[in-house]
Amino acid sequence: xxxxxxxxxxxxxxxxxxxxxxxxxxxxxxxxxxxxxxxxxxxxxxxxxxxxxxxxxxxxxxxxxxxxxxxxxxxxxxxxxxxxxxxxxxxxxxxxxxxxxxxxxxxxxxxxxxxxxxxxxxxxxxxxxxxxxxxxxxxxxxxxxxxxxxxxxxxxxxxxxxxxxxxxxxxxxxxxxxxxxxxxxxxxxxxxxxxxxxxxxxxxxxxxxxxxxxxxxxxxxxxxxxxxxxxxxxxxxxxxxxxxxxxxxxxxxxxxxxxxxxxxxxxxxxxxxxxxxxxxxxxxxxxxxxxxxxxxxxxxxxxxxxxxxxxxxxxxxxxxxxxxxxxxxxxxxxxxxxxxxxxxxxxxxxxxxxxxxxxxxxxxxxxxxxxxxxxxxxxxxxxxxxxxxxxxxxxxxxxxxxxxxxxxxxxxxxxxxxxxxxxxxxxxxxxxxxxxxxxxxxxxxxxxxxxxxxxxxxxxxxxxxxxxxxxxxxxxxxxxxxxxxxxxxxxxxxxxxxxxxxxxxxxxxxxxxxxxxxxxxxxxxxxxxxxxxxxxxxxxxxxxxxxxxxxxxxxxxxxxxxxxxxxxxxxxxxxxxxxxxxxxxxxxxxxxxxxxxxxxxxxxxxxxxxxx
Ligand code: FAD
Numbered sequence: 075x076x077x078x079x080x081x082x083x084x085x086x087x088x089x090x091x092x093x094x095x096x097x098x099x100x101x102x103x104x105x106x107x108x109x110x111x112x113x114x115x116x117x118x119x120x121x122x123x124x125x126x127x128x129x130x131x132x133x134x135x136x137x138x139x140x141x142x143x144x145x146x147x148x149x150x151x152x153x154x155x156x157x158x159x160x161x162x163x164x165x166x167x168x169x170x171x172x173x174x175x176x177x178x179x180x181x182x183x184x185x186x187x188x189x190x191x192x193x194x195x196x197x198x199x200x201x202x203x204x205x206x207x208x209x210x211x212x213x214x215x216x217x218x219x220x221x222x223x224x225x226x227x228x229x230x231x232x233x234x235x236x237x238x239x240x241x242x243x244x245x246x247x248x249x250x251x252x253x254x255x256x257x258x259x260x261x262x263x264x265x266x267x268x269x270x271x272x273x274x275x276x277x278x279x280x281x282x283x284x285x286x287x288x289x290x291x292x293x294x295x296x297x298x299x300x301x302x303x304x305x306x307x308x309x310x311x312x313x314x315x316x317x318x319x320x321x322x323x324x325x326x327x328x329x330x331x332x333x334x335x336x337x338x339x340x341x342x343x344x345x346x347x348x349x350x351x352x353x354x355x356x357x358x359x360x361x362x363x364x365x366x367x368x369x370x371x372x373x374x375x376x377x378x379x380x381x382x383x384x385x386x387x388x389x390x391x392x393x394x395x396x397x398x399x400x401x402x403x404x405x406x407x408x409x410x411x412x413x414x415x416x417x418x419x420x421x422x423x424x425x426x427x428x429x430x431x432x433x434x435x436x437x438x439x440x441x442x443x444x445x446x447x448x449x450x451x452x453x454x455x456x457x458x459x460x461x462x463x464x465x466x467x468x469x470x471x472x473x474x475x476x477x478x479x480x481x482x483x484x485x486x487x488x489x490x491x492x493x494x495x496x497x498x499x500x501x502x503x504x505x506x507x508x509x510x511x512x513x514x515x516x517x518x519x520x521x522x523x524x525x526x527x528x529x530x531x532x533x534x535x536x537x538x539x540x541x542x543x544x545x546x547x548x549x550x551x552x553x554x555x556x557x558x559x560x561x562x563x564x565x566x567x568x569x570x571x572x573x574x575x576x577x578x579x580x581x582x583x584x585x586x587x588x589x590x591x592x593x594x595x596x597x598x599x600x601x602x603x604x605x606x607x608x609x610x611x612x613x614x615x616x617x618x619x620x621x622x623x624x625x626x627x628x629x630x631x632x633x634x635x636x637x638x639x640x641x642x643x644x645x646x647x648x649x650x651x652x653x654x655x656x657x658x659x660x661x662x663x664x665x666x667x668x669x670x671x672x673x674x675x676x677x678x679x680x681x682x683x684x685x686x
């Protein structure tokens with residue numbers, strides 16, 4: 075018998091679980107299958123970038139992870155001096171100050187997966203089935219245009235390859251088969267993606283000769299910066315990156331020059347062992363001493379930099395995460411960018427399934443995320459070359475890497491790796507017809523079309539509570555109209571706002587319908603003193619709820635609070651207090667439209683191209 079479902083997700087790694095989280099929010103009937111019998115318990119990825127923590131926070135479980143993780147504060151650069159002895163040559167902030175309210179943090183992949191699993195375990199619509207893999211895939215092309223149809227048929231098999239932590243484990247070889255019909259499918263099945271292979275999508279790029287070892291250890295050392303993130307370039311023994319982790323652990327990424335294969339060949343993995351990897355680490359860190367008596371996890375890998383030539387087929391089957399991009403893990407991007415892929419994708423799929431949005435939005439996934447993947451590979455090429463290179467002895471040493479240039483590349487790279495700088499280009503979801511020029515003086519604090527809406531502190535009009543505006547933008551599937559109404563005690567600003575308020579209440583207006591259907595939520599930030607106005611001076615749409623109750627947490631003042639100072643939101647966002655502006659954010663908090671406070675036509679034009 076065929077079981078019909080809305081969405082099949084193959085792979086319950088970071089990309090698959092992020093996809094499942096959105097499915098749970100929207101309540102679409104979803105099955106996640108993974109050939110492993112358990113989640114990852116140790117090792118693999120461990121870095122959480124600022125943007126990822128913002129996203130986890132928006133689902134409501136970022137706090138726990140952030141508390142548990144080790145928040146990285148500083149990067150120390152260690153380079154050889156004129157005698158070839160490593161010395162600390164510089165220190166910088168690990169996360170660029172003010173880029174986000176969250177700093178890059180480190181915690182192992184298994185804990186992050188656990189938080190997701192807890193989040194998705196309650197909604198009955200999402201089911202995670204382990205020890206299961208797809209064995210057959212058919213697509214009925216004649217059904218693709220039919221939104222009610224299930225054009226994808228997948229045979230699932232309770233598998234032999236029930237791996238535990240990638241090293242073999244409990245096997246359930248029942249071979250039992252079942253068949254699911256799906257409206258949509260996502261391959262989040264990692265670097266060796268079965269789904270990608272079935273679709274005939276190719277990875278483009280190359281394997282480098284660079285071989286690295288990774289060890290998670292409790293170190294015993296006299297190296298003074300072991301609790302800071304460090305890059306250590308030795309004169310001739312290679313390079314190490316030190317990542318201080320949670321629970322006192324330290325991850326070492328160690329260059330293994332002795333395992334470098336011939337050009338175009340793969341290295342021999344059997345030559346890697348904790349002993350040989352650690353011996354390389356000791357050589358690089360000399361004259362400092364390092365040893366350990368607990369190693370939690372280790373592996374060796376050869377860096378490959380590849381991107382898939384397509385991210386989707388018929389806008390019905392999609393690929394996300396390592397299934398479409400692979401690169402070196404040292405910049406901590408793999409898990410983050412993978413989660414960002416499915417974070418970008420699944421609200422779109424779910425909105426289409428729920429008949430809220432038009433299917434044409436689905437094509438924006440490939441355009442938006444493939445562009446990011448290409449940037450990532452470009453960044454990784456530069457970063458890896460710098461990282462793996464030998465330090466230059468002096469200016470004349472052209473074969474060596476200038477450590478000044480390395481630091482500059484590293485600092486610049488920090489903007490990219492934070493995930494904050496992602497800017498989606500113009501498409502149906504990012505409309506350049508509004509008034510994007512309201513922004514911006516600040517490169518990252520301000521509001522920019524196609525970028526995520528940054529957080530800033532404001533004061534709640536109703537009760538003076540200091541609120542991070544980012545907290546108002548939850549991952550709950552809502553679009554938000556954020557109105558910077560300006561100095562509302564001024565007649566012009568008040569009239570402008572009232573015009574918008576009237577439109578939001580017009581019985582037949584599109585904006586009102588979207589509010590009634592709980593698709594669009596209006597939020598207001600004014601620039602007058604909080605005590606000079608009352609909540610009920612504002613248009614009703616900003617505090618009334620569909621059921622007639624009042625919502626006291628959607629009108630805010632850019633004003634001082636009693637205990638947490640002034641957030642200076644208008645100045646952070648670069649919004650002019652006289653003219654104000656209006657911003658429409660997508661359910662993933664990216665800014666899709668910006669314009670005048672009362673440009674109702676512009677808002678409706680943008681939204682009606684997307685929403686039904
Ligand atoms: P994955 O995490 O690979 O998840 C894919 C999931 O799909 C897995 O659970 C897998 O069991 C499942 N799956 C695969 N094929 C099938 C199938 N046919 N049917 C059903 N299920 C399937 N990143 C770092 O930043 N630092 C590191 O040190 C680091 N080390 C790594 C070490 C290893 C051994 C591996 C494999 C990855 C490592 N990574 C590291 C990369 C990082 O883990 C990934 O970038 C990140 O997990 C990508 O998430 P994903 O969900 O796309 O893929």
